[in-house]
Amino acid sequence: MTTHEQSLSPRTPIMVFGALIILTIATVLLSGLDVGNTGALLIAMSVASIKAALVLYFFMHLNHEPLIFKLFLGVAFFTLLAIFVLTFSDYSFRVI
Amino acid sequence: MSDITHPIEHHRDDEGTRLGFWLFLYTELFLFAAFFLVYSVYRSSHLEDFKLAAESLNTGIGTVNTIILLTSSLTMVLSLDALKKGSVKLAKTLLLVTFALGMAFLVIKGFEWSAKFEHHLFLQTAKGIAAGHGSPLLTPGSEMLPVGQVLFFGLYFIMTGTHALHIIIGAIWMLIVFFWMSKGSVNQDNHGVLERCGLYWHLVDVIWIFLFPLYYLVA
Structure with missing residues (x-):
């Protein structure tokens, strides 16, 4: 099918x-x-x-x-990565 | 002209349905990603407390539950394959085994949680601790936890709780699909709903694959 x-x-x-x-x-x-x-x-x-x-x-x-499923996974993965990297690029350099 | 009866044709786009379902799964992934983000920020700021608190979790129980979930993922795959091959009976049996493994996971999780309840570790608020009084569940006279450990247990309950909720949803879904298979409306040709139920179940497994080391291993 x-x-x-x-x-x-x-x-x-x-x-x-x-x-x-x-x-x-x-x-x-x-x-x-x-x-x-x-x-x-x-x-x-x-x-x-x-x-x-x-x-x-x-x-x-x-x-x-098909390829489109893998592209979706890639997009989701890079979005996740961006969220984590951006959060820590802020959080790691904060002076609390 | 109007007396010609056409057989009703349902247009079905299995691939499109699957793609749409994967999109839904990504929203689920991002729900958990928010928790993981909070976990990693608090872990980096309260490392020692996180390590101490994590030691109170039983690695053995966590490992057993991991193996149970992985096994349930296997039986789910085999159930779908059996249905695709046309052996409905085998598919139904394997789906029931998957369901039973999900229940076993929940029971073990329940025991683990109740032990934590008894130690009054359930959702204490950092604010209450800072003000000198614990959560209403904390018995008078017992020791107050450091804020970092309160955060750890708060996250532990929220994350494993949300995960358990997904297990419950997946298990109910399995029972519904089981019923449809018994009725014959889900069959060799029309197996999309079992496939989606399986995808959902595997995603819940993937999330556990990350929860397990973060709570039980990196103490």
Whole structure:
């Protein structure tokens, strides 16, 4: 129908699920490392981003969607990024 | 001429519907983004309090709940795939499993919350603390929390609460789709609503993927 010859074999979802579980365990184990606040935050957010990307791409089937869906994601992502960067470019330099 | 009956044709644009639904999902994303922004600003200004407060959250429970939600996302994907292949019965079973996992998540979250209630950590206001009296829930004589920790728990309850509300909405939606599948109006050819329910469920999962490390790991 709408999705072009999409494979309906459960192999890919199960492999993606396995990767998600491994990443979850990895991020819990890595949180025990003493790498300072910024390091810990960086590691945790990087792993979370990879997991989110896996869910978006495979579970939410972005891999089978036309380009416009990916462009929308890009726009949303850059808007988010702009909001965070602008907020912190103000907040970090405030004298309270 | 007028006695010719045309079969009613419903125009259906599945791709357009999906795109519209993705737009809705982005509004949901920005709802949570506002919370994440507040969290990161307060975390940067009250780092020590945030770390201390986060230590009172149980990493084990958080990990179990993460795995439960990830598993429910998998069963949701498999349910949609089963329906696309025409095996309605399998799709319905997998949807019920997804629903049950969502409920398990909520029950665990409920236990976690009630433990925090017992320690009187629910929505204390910073203003009340500054004025020397805690929230009405704080029993007389118990210690006052530092403002940074009050902010942490306030955000914890608001963010996980909004997330739990989405779990509840997703679960109710699943039951409705389950009912429609039983009736036959959602089927192999017409599976759009299950697809959207799944997209919604996965987004709720994505948000949890970020909530989990911020509350349970970076203590």
